Amino acid sequence: MLRHGLQMARGLCQLLSDKFSVGLHRNIMKHLLPINATGHAWSPLRNIRAVTQMAPWPFSSSQPRDYSLPNASWSAEMQRLYDQYSSMCEVETEGSEKKKGAWRRLPSYNRTLKYATGGRCLSRMLQAKARLFTRNIEEQGAGFEYVVFINKEEKTCVCVFQAGHLLEGPPGHVHGGAIATIIDSVTGTHATYISGPVMTANLTINYRSPIPLGSVVLVHSALDKVEGRKTFISCQVTSSDGAKLHTEATGLFVSINVSHLFGA
Numbered sequence: 001m002l003r004h005g006l007q008m009a010r011g012l013c014q015l016l017s018d019k020f021s022v023g024l025h026r027n028i029m030k031h032l033l034p035i036n037a038t039g040h041a042w043s044p045l046r047n048i049r050a051v052t053q054m055a056p057w058p059f060s061s062s063q064p065r066d067y068s069l070p071n072a073s074w075s076a077e078m079q080r081l082y083d084q085y086s087s088m089c090e091v092e093t094e095g096s097e098k099k100k101g102a103w104r105r106l107p108s109y110n111r112t113l114k115y116a117t118g119g120r121c122l123s124r125m126l127q128a129k130a131r132l133f134t135r136n137i138e139e140q141g142a143g144f145e146y147v148v149f150i151n152k153e154e155k156t157c158v159c160v161f162q163a164g165h166l167l168e169g170p171p172g173h174v175h176g177g178a179i180a181t182i183i184d185s186v187t188g189t190h191a192t193y194i195s196g197p198v199m200t201a202n203l204t205i206n207y208r209s210p211i212p213l214g215s216v217v218l219v220h221s222a223l224d225k226v227e228g229r230k231t232f233i234s235c236q237v238t239s240s241d242g243a244k245l246h247t248e249a250t251g252l253f254v255s256i257n258v259s260h261l262f263g264a
């Protein structure tokens with residue numbers, strides 16, 4: 001019973017911190033994972049693990065890499081847009097006072113839920129190898145380079161997305177499935193920020209104009225409405241100056257009890 005409860009707590013914590021990559025995880029993480037003076041996470045669950053012989057806590061020895069931070073593969077346009085939205089974000093100044101800003105950058109990691117379906121643990125091999133679909137290409141700039149910002153006041157999201165050469169569909173242009181993936185990731189993250197844990201129930205996409213490989217586009221996500229467990233989001237992918245419409249989409253996200261993902 002204790003073991004099962006701890007697995008659930010650990011899975012929930014990681015779900016909120018990895019899969020959904022949104023701010024609400026912070027409240028839980030700060031209780032479960034105080035950061036010590038060396039910057040390493042300390043977990044009360046880790047201490048209990050010695051008694052219960054549970055699988056390793058994935059964040060126990062080092063901080064996870066935040067993939068939404070700039071790297072050498074980012075083009076000047078990607079960096080410019082990152083700087084533009086970052087300048088509108090809330091920042092902590094000296095003395096822990098916060099400078100007001102409507103936007104917030106959402107961190108992004110490469111691990112997803114550790115304990116998945118059927119109420120059973122995934123095999124150790126799968127646990128070790130599982131990676132978030134959009135963050136699983138090692139070579140920087142080859143796949144999905146993106147960063148998501150959320151506007152708390154307007155309840156909108158924008159993602160700056162640079163599509164790498166491994167995402168080719170039609171010659172020299174981005175694969176429709178890759179476009180769907182980034183749309184699902186951004187709108188899903190947005191819905192989670194609004195409504196807590198959700199799953200995509202429906203995604204409807206209209207492709208209006210092809211996206212050149214290597215280009216930087218903006219994925220704009222807006223909340224349409226929330227009806228009970230249903231969160232409706234609409235989305236547009238445009239050129240970085242907003243002049244060209246590439247893709248339009250609508251998504252329906254249904255709130256779930258996380259036990260849904262544990263097969264309970």
Ligand SMILES: CCCCCCCC(=O)SCCNC(=O)CCNC(=O)[C@H](O)C(C)(C)COP(=O)(O)OP(=O)(O)OC[C@H]1O[C@@H](n2cnc3c(N)ncnc32)[C@H](O)[C@@H]1OP(=O)(O)O
Nearest residue numbers: 018019020021184185188189199200201202230252254256
């Ligand atoms: C950082 C990374 C972020 C990544 C975000 C990516 C998110 C994802 O990709 S999730 C993976 C893809 N999605 C899935 O695998 C979901 C699979 N489907 C399911 O698990 C379930 O069908 C689920 C959870 C969506 C809904 O099931 P359940 O909880 O039983 O809800 P259910 O009672 O059927 O429906 C609830 C409401 O939604 C409606 N609904 C459910 N599915 C649909 C649908 N496809 N179309 C329209 N309406 C729907 C129902 O009609 C019902 O409406 P109402 O309350 O008005 O009667």
